[in-house]
Amino acid sequence: MSDLTVAVPEEKVASTKAVVMNQVAGPEVRAESPLYHADLDSLAKQGPRKGGVRLRENKLLGHLTLRCNPNNADQLAAVERVLGMALPLQPLTSVEKGDVSIRWMSPDEWLIIVPGLKAFDVETRFRDEMDGHYSLVNGSGGSTVLELSGDNVVDMLKKSTPIDLHPSEFPVGKVVSTVFAKSTAVIRRTGEKQFELVIRRSFSDYLWLWIQDASREFGLVVDA
């Protein structure tokens, strides 16, 4: 395991305020997503290509939980320097730019998702730029992202969560943390008929079974 930790040069330690471990050493290191065992790639090749609900696992992304003070202008400016966009301060909103997205989770908490191999770089830059009392935790291994879409995606979600999904209440870009089946999920609308679910690794198998069952009447298409 020792080759997974990255040695930081000494002068770098002085400028950064905390030592950051690179949790993903590189693309050559084998990694299994929470739904690895479901073999979604084979289902995408062999399964039905028509149906009301489509599912894709956006796997092995970098999930960073940021907690900081929304009233601290210096911190807000630092986030903008690192991520190239401002933190969404309005409750239940999200922003996205290129392959980086930020979700409002709580008045002082945000979930940032970046490409898996970019996470260490983003973490390191946060340590360089951010000042004051804040925390940035890499929880990449603990969750995965499901992309759900299709003509019946709302019908399927309605069976699973008490959230009002009508477009007037739940427009594109809105994000909620809520109950999903007997687990929880962070649900974000990414299109009229497209949603993103951030789910816990330990519940991913249960939710995969649940989604298959809830989608049965509409037909489920798995995308690679």
Add this chain to the structure above:
Amino acid sequence: MFHIYCPHCAEYREEEEFHASGQAHIARPLDPEACSDKEWGEYLYFRKNPRGIHHELWVHAAGCRKFFNITRDTQTYEIKEVYKIGEQPSVVAQSGNSK
């Protein structure tokens, strides 16, 4: 089934997203070592059980995971108001009714 307004998320959510955490406004003694056993016991274990207006601590457990207060009528279950930690309730019981 309650429909509860979370003051942090600024919208109504279903009760299953929340947990009730008991009576609100229980201040921890500033100097626990100086408490008598009776004072410490009352702080830890003794709670009001009013018929009528009750101030309760709730947490948006599946949502933003923040705590806030609710003033609720235990007889009708009606939620009278929701307010943040540190704020004071505007709806209070008539004197003699709260114990």
